[in-house]
Amino acid sequence: MAERRVDPDDGVAYTWEEFSAFYKGKYKRNAVEEYWEECEPVKKSKAKDKAKGTGKGEPKAKAKAKVKAEPKAKAKAKAKARKPPGAFKVCVCGGAGGIGQPLSMFMALDPNVKELSVFDLDIAMVPPAGVAADLGHLDKKSEVKGYEVKVGKPAVTELDAECLKGCSLVLIPAGMPRKPGMTRDDLFKVNADIAKGLVEACAKHCPEAILALIVNPVNSIVPAMAELYKKKGLDPLKIVGVTTLDCVRASKFVGQITGKNPNFINVPVIGGHAGVTIMPVFSQDKTAASIDQDKIEALDKRVQEAGTEVVDAKNGKGSATLSMGYAGARLGRSILAGLAGRRRVECAYVKSDITDLPYFTSKVVFGESGVQKVLPIGELNKYETARLEEAKKALKTEIETGLKFAEANELNC
Numbered sequence: 084m085a086e087r088r089v090d091p092d093d094g095v096a097y098t099w100e101e102f103s104a105f106y107k108g109k110y111k112r113n114a115v116e117e118y119w120e121e122c123e124p125v126k127k128s129k130a131k132d133k134a135k136g137t138g139k140g141e142p143k144a145k146a147k148a149k150v151k152a153e154p155k156a157k158a159k160a161k162a163k164a165r166k167p168p169g170a171f172k173v174c175v176c177g178g179a180g181g182i183g184q185p186l187s188m189f190m191a192l193d194p195n196v197k198e199l200s201v202f203d204l205d206i207a208m209v210p211p212a213g214v215a216a217d218l219g220h221l222d223k224k225s226e227v228k229g230y231e232v233k234v235g236k237p238a239v240t241e242l243d244a245e246c247l248k249g250c251s252l253v254l255i256p257a258g259m260p261r262k263p264g265m266t267r268d269d270l271f272k273v274n275a276d277i278a279k280g281l282v283e284a285c286a287k288h289c290p291e292a293i294l295a296l297i298v299n300p301v302n303s304i305v306p307a308m309a310e311l312y313k314k315k316g317l318d319p320l321k322i323v324g325v326t327t328l329d330c331v332r333a334s335k336f337v338g339q340i341t342g343k344n345p346n347f348i349n350v351p352v353i354g355g356h357a358g359v360t361i362m363p364v365f366s367q368d369k370t371a372a373s374i375d376q377d378k379i380e381a382l383d384k385r386v387q388e389a390g391t392e393v394v395d396a397k398n399g400k401g402s403a404t405l406s407m408g409y410a411g412a413r414l415g416r417s418i419l420a421g422l423a424g425r426r427r428v429e430c431a432y433v434k435s436d437i438t439d440l441p442y443f444t445s446k447v448v449f450g451e452s453g454v455q456k457v458l459p460i461g462e463l464n465k466y467e468t469a470r471l472e473e474a475k476k477a478l479k480t481e482i483e484t485g486l487k488f489a490e491a492n493e494l495n496c
């Protein structure tokens with residue numbers, strides 16, 4: 084009997100055939116697949132009850148009728164075409180921190196994760212072994228282990244090699260959040276050294292893994308680490324800057340203005356990941372494109388400055404950690420789905436030749452080997468064309484900071 088999953092939109096359980104038939108033509112196939120991955124599977128008896136109908140599943144019931152009319156063999160072939168979940172090992176560096184904990188939790192829930200390493204320092208607010216023990220009680224297939232290194236000691240020699248060995252994905256929120264009075268350059272100096280230490284350990288123990296860098300300032304840290312990878316003879320496209328939170332926020336804010344479900348809003352955010360370099364392309368999402376142009380400038384600013392909303396609301400006692408954990412995991416899940424053969428498209432900040440800048444955020448296809456293709460910007464309206472120039476000008480300087488760091492340093496591994 085085909086597996087049924089509950090669509091949170093209406094609370095009804097559907098098979099993949101019913102689900103995909105309903106959403107076919109309304110959303111891109113990979114968006115529908117991604118949404119399916121988020122739906123909770125139900126036990127057989129429950130599925131039967133739900134499938135009988137709660138009265139809420141009207142539109143999809145129509146789709147069901149259509150699906151029923153399809154030859155069984157065709158439906159079966161479709162089901163067979165779906166690949167089984169992967170069995171990947173993932174590490175979260177800084178996994179006991181503000182972002183690291185929720186991020187580790189989301190990754191432990193991913194059906195593509197077989198093993199999760201939670202790595203942090205001995206000064207973390209909770210020992211990583213504690214985070215691992217806690218997550219290890221979730222009724223999921225992932226096995227979670229904690230790893231610790233003494234502060235000030237290099238991960239490349241001090242971290243138990245088992246932590247990174249065999250990893251397909253390493254998520255890196257390790258680093259310091261910006262404190263009041265700190266410039267971006269001050270933050271870069273501290274966090275570039277932290278990132279370098281971790282990238283060295285990855286280059287030694289899991290050089291084939293995708294390294295998703297969350298640590299700020301992303302605009303400079305990613306070019307620095309990717310160029311260091313290149314210098315070492317490794318693939319710079321293994322280094323991916325996480326900008327997903329900007330997309331999550333843009334879609335949420337568009338949902339708030341339009342009253343539409345943000346689950347089905349997908350505003351690409353291009354450029355970089357700080358201030359004016361964050362450039363939401365509202366014209367490329369159907370729902371967002373319906374918003375009057377006179378509201379767009381304020382919306383654009385809100386996305387750029389959304390981090391401050393959280394810092395202020397937390398009264399200086401932290402920045403975005405929960406939404407960042409969610410966003411980081413969304414990218415992490417897409418990367419793993421891609422590695423498992425189900426390609427996904429997400430915006431990410433990577434080495435790129437789609438503009439005259441060597442690093443840029445745009446839509447990226449994640450597939451069997453990680454970054455499969457960096458997609459072009461696409462069509463922009465007049466407002467966005469002007470914004471692109473502004474974003475590129477600011478981003479250029481921040482990239483140069485990273486390139487200078489890479490010139491002056493190398494990976495010691």
Ligand code: NAD
Pocket residue numbers: 176177178179180181182183202203204206207208238256257258259260261274277280281296297298299300301325326327328329356402403404407
């Ligand atoms: P946090 O201080 O709560 O957590 C950071 C964790 O990293 C701590 O547990 C710390 O012990 C650990 N750590 C530090 N150095 C380490 C090392 N060398 N090896 C292993 N672990 C190490 O901070 P946070 O709020 O979780 O933020 C982490 C980073 O993420 C900051 O740089 C912040 O600016 C950035 N951030 C990025 C985004 C984004 O969208 N990309 C959003 C929010 C925050």
